[in-house]
Amino acid sequence: MANKIPNRQAICEALMAHAETDPELFVLCSDSRGSASLAPFAERFPEQFVEVGIAEQNLVGIAAGLAACGKKAFVASPACFLSTRSYEQAKVDCAYSNTNVKLIGISGGVSYGALGMSHHSAQDIAAMSALPNMRVYLPSDRHQTKRLVEALLADEKPAYLRVGRNPVEDIYSEAACPFEMDRAVWLKGKGQQVKAALIACGEMVRPALEAANRLEGEGVAASVLDMYCVKPLDREAVIEAAKSADVVVTVEEHSVYGGLGSMVAQVVGEHCPRRVKCLALPDAPVITGTSPEVFAHYGLTGEGIACTVKELIK
Amino acid sequence: MDIRDLEALSWDLRQQTLDIIMAGGGGHIGGDMSLMNALLVLYENHLNITPATVNDPERDRFVLSKGHSMEAYYAVLCHKGFLDLRDVTERFSQFGSPYIGHPNNKLPGIEMNSGSLGHGLPVCVGMALAGKRSGKRYRVYTVMGDGELAEGSVWEGAMAAGHYGLDNLCAVVDRNRLQISGTTEEVMGHEPLAERFAAFGWNVLDVNGDSIAELDRAFAKAKETGGKPTVILSNTTKGYGSPLMENKAGWHHHLPSREEYEQIKADFAKGKEAARNGK
Known part of the structure; x- marks a missing residue:
């Protein structure tokens, strides 16, 4: 792999660049500054950093209080805990109270691999998406992550952002990273008639693109959409x-229930019915x-996705 | 405002709270009554929040953590000119109304939404930290119920407030000793409560919360305490003001009958008369 910089490090760099001129930016961690690269x-x-200790409810509540007093609060904690342990704070203190809190779920999906189900977050998209006034983003590489964080620094609404633990291959480059907030990026096949449309998010964008090339x-x-x-x-x-x-084939590092696939299937079913196949993690402990072993096992690789497409169009 | 005037005023606000509850078809009347004095003393004598300063960065912050005592809060917010009493009374709990049974921060003067318990203290820790780190002089206040103290997030917040030495933070525990299922000590005991907060690094003031004078002194004392947050254990009577509902768990959430309403109204009038006479 050429790239050695994980997306979490790209987040830290973007936040540090911003903090040079903005004393209102605050970063909060729950004994997670190391794992968050922060x-x-x-x-x-140090005056713009708040250590909360291992207390996720407090973490998000404190962030909301800071935000209510004009701070831009960025919270970084493992996605598995942030999206469950502090779910009610995300709901009431952030989404419902409409505070400027950005929740960054680090080591998302199955990043923690062999640590087991307690450390996996295969439910965070479903949980966070179901909260009114909560946005959900899964950037695909470090360049897009940087652009996304810059965009989130410029708005004042709550959001949840999930990144993985390990470096991922670049999709974009520093110079060529087309980014418009809340608009998917066409990586392949825009305007063309194709056999299959591949719609992916987060770390699954890379294998989706590989599948299309294959x-x-x-x-x-096949066309490819980066639905960050x-x-x-x-x-x-x-x-x-x-x-x-x-x-249409969706690909995500998430439960098959309530994630990108469910949301895409709703839209496709309503507006332009097509067969939709949702590639995701099973409804079981993985x-x-x-991560690469787990992805390969469940067909979430370039080869696996290509196989699925060929089966579908037979 | 001086203590005797506040005492008389408290009875008017109790009556208004009762009228809001009657119009809305029910409310958390028991906790409204135990909380009223603390709210009134805070808004009259200690908070620098007015309708003109709701967006002032230097304003004090208040978060009603025991959000279900909203009817009493409506009465105080109306009294202070944030909201219109007639509008609130007519529309409380009605279809499409912004006047719901818990704090709604789309209304002027309300900082945060609450309703689920155990949220206010962590949020206030964030507000107090923001003030400290920005060199602002505002103070931050919250009121929690005593049943609420069973929520673990309260103690996470208490731990952080002590750790960061937030002397600009003052929490009130409305210690009325009753919750839906019975007494707090039967449901989930909190004693020794003062020692528990002290062990978390707090300055603890144990007062009679049915006494406006004692509450007023406690809030003043909290401001003089440096280096640590203050908790006021406000020992109150749930349903305070009418023997009909005092210390009765069944009055946690209730719609009084017409007869009950008349009785309570008469008791409040007696309370006001006694306050005027300095009793």
């Missing part, structure tokens, strides 16, 4: 992708292994 921020801006080599045209904005979902892009394809 130790440099805490070191450089299929192209075999004479099967899971909520608000870019419905226009979903409809456009579905209308120009025979089948198999023990590293």
